[in-house]
Amino acid sequence: MKKRVAILISGGGSNMAALVRSMAAPDHPAQPVLVLANRPDAGGLHIANALGVPTAITDHKEFGDDRAGFERAMLRHLTEAAPDIICLAGFMRILSPIFVEQWRGGILNIHPSLLPKYPGLYTHERALAAGDAAHGASVHLVTSNLDAGPILGQISMPILPGDTAYSLALRLLPHEHRLYPEVLYRFALGDQSRLDLP
Numbered sequence: 001m002k003k004r005v006a007i008l009i010s011g012g013g014s015n016m017a018a019l020v021r022s023m024a025a026p027d028h029p030a031q032p033v034l035v036l037a038n039r040p041d042a043g044g045l046h047i048a049n050a051l052g053v054p055t056a057i058t059d060h061k062e063f064g065d066d067r068a069g070f071e072r073a074m075l076r077h078l079t080e081a082a083p084d085i086i087c088l089a090g091f092m093r094i095l096s097p098i099f100v101e102q103w104r105g106g107i108l109n110i111h112p113s114l115l116p117k118y119p120g121l122y123t124h125e126r127a128l129a130a131g132d133a134a135h136g137a138s139v140h141l142v143t144s145n146l147d148a149g150p151i152l153g154q155i156s157m158p159i160l161p162g163d164t165a166y167s168l169a170l171r172l173l174p175h176e177h178r179l180y181p182e183v184l185y186r187f188a189l190g191d192q193s194r195l196d197l198p
């Protein structure tokens with residue numbers, strides 16, 4: 001039985017698209033069952049539609065400060081889709097410990113830094129400001145500590161003279177698109193050993 005995968009997005013959804021495309025391989029151990037966005041204008045929703053994956057929206061703005069209400073609304077969509085694995089892919093809301101507990105050990109996230117360096121926002125800026133020679137992305141298990149769950153995979157690339165936060169973000173994306181599908185494939189087979197890609 002293929003593992004059922006729900007993908008949560010907030011924006012362009014290029015990582016989501018890479019994940020969905022990778023699961024199209026006939027012998028893949030997982031299948032996409034839902035793309036859920038917290039913004040009605042998330043560009044990735046069009047891509048998911050074009051790729052034939054069911055989509056849903058839970059607009060966080062409708063809930064104001066009521067994070068529990070927002071998560072309950074997301075949960076309704078997720079319960080219906082019954083995923084085995086939830087992939088956060090550019091999902092820009094922090095999930096409560098209660099939500100994370102509910103799917104314990106089954107939520108993955110991609111983060112644009114070589115964790116444990118630079119959890120949180122502005123990772124490209126921080127790597128540049130620190131004068132780092134390398135930058136990269138990590139896929140990790142989501143726990144209730146932000147960007148601090150066990151690392152399942154990492155990909156790195158050199159920082160070049162003249163790089164800006166923008167050029168780094170742009171150059172990193174294709175690396176993310178290589179890393180995340182690879183980690184998901186292994187994870188769906190039950191392999192949680194760490195993968196390091198150059």
Ligand code: GRF
Nearest residue numbers: 011012013014015090110112
């Ligand atoms: C990626 O860089 C991801 O690592 C970060 O946000 C970006 C999302 O891009 N969390 P996309 O929506 O997958 O194109």
